[in-house]
Amino acid sequence: METQPVIVIKDLYKTFGENEVLKGINLSVNKGENLVILGRSGSGKSVTIKCLVGLVKADKGEIKIFDEEVSALNDDDLNNMRVNIGFMFQNGALYDSMSVRQNLKFALKHHTRNLAEPEIESKIMEALENVGLAESIDKMPSELSGGMKKRIALARAIIIKPKIILYDEPTSGLDTITSREISELILSVQEKYKASSIIITHDMACAKTTGNRILILNEGEITAEGSYEELEKSKDEWVHSFFI
């Protein structure tokens, strides 16, 4: 199969006040690929994917999704593009005035208009069963534990069957068993929807399971790239330190 990149980032720079966060990021994600980004806390991982969807305006650089330059899009076109993207926030970002059901319904309804009520309901159930939380459907976010919020956020990101999914630490704060289940869910989403994803994580087991390719971000620059096995064998002490 010919691999064509769905996401291309070239020379991305971003500064917050005095703080130079991104210093020339280059990366690309091929169609159907899971790209894992590793990096220490504060290295700019979340900022990178926020630039990707236009939540943060980059200072300089090129971001192309499906061959379209994100910064050049007007509001309507940007929204048309976002319809194809699922975004899981690091802290969940569940709407706390809405129940779990309404959270998922909100994402779905604004994604595909004119869905029939039974269809919505069955999609919600399916998404919740995927993350093992079908019984929490009528709970409010404040009644959920941290890990449960995370899983609902994951369900909300994938319920729209997006072509691109951006996961910001999908397994942090979860026990090993649930983490493994989530990693497998990410894999199955990749296969089922032919989705291309970026997965930010600190969890090496998750990186190993889900990643086709791994990037390591260090202080706003990408310092290493390769498959899990390649990087694990790396002679570079700093790269190696991630795998201990």
Place this chain on the structure above:
Amino acid sequence: MTVYIKNIFEEAGDMTQFTLRFFKELLKPVFQWREFSRQCFAVGYKTLPLITITGFIMGLVLTIQSRPTLLKFGAESWLPSMVSLSLIREIAPVITALICAGKIASGIGAELGSMKVTEQIDAMEVSAVNPYKYLVVTRILATTLMVPLLVIYADFVGIYGGYIGYNIHGNMTLFRYFSDVLEHLEFLDLFPAIIKTFFFGFFIGLIGCYKGFNASNGTASVGIAANEAVVAASLSIFIIDMLAVQLTDLFF
């Protein structure tokens, strides 16, 4: 000092932009009817008990306080119309608006502020929902519509309070009391008073949304947003009230 002045101008500029954006987004299609009606209901539901109590007490107290003075001039029969005129022209609009500033503007400021801080507004944006249209436009329209309705309600409750106050020493039926009030009521008493309440409502919604939407990061900023919203909204009510009086004076 210069920093302080610069901040004021910057804020005024931001706020003007925010307001212009409201009108721009208002005209774009897909109006969020459901969220709008939910907000209207919330505004009414949260403030109705408070407005009932304060409106009633205002009418009652004003009547009791004014009676001795009017009695001195032998003008006791003016009591119903005088009290209701003060209520309709000034007291009910301002008190209702201040209650809404305390209850609604702060509520909106805190709600949007916490949504901003916990990235819920960002989440909306990436789900291709325009958060400005969904959250801000609906809330501003809801307050603009509901505050005038609440003021009219407060007028009635206040006049009724006046009726009760009158009957502590006097003796008049409710029907006669109301017809006495209506008889002395003119278009010019009512019209400017109603018009200004739309502005009260608009600014209560606008300031609440502006402060919430611009909450910086961190939970502390949610409290600050709510607090600043109340202060700025209350202040704007007095300023609008003053301008309204001057304008009516000028034109009529």
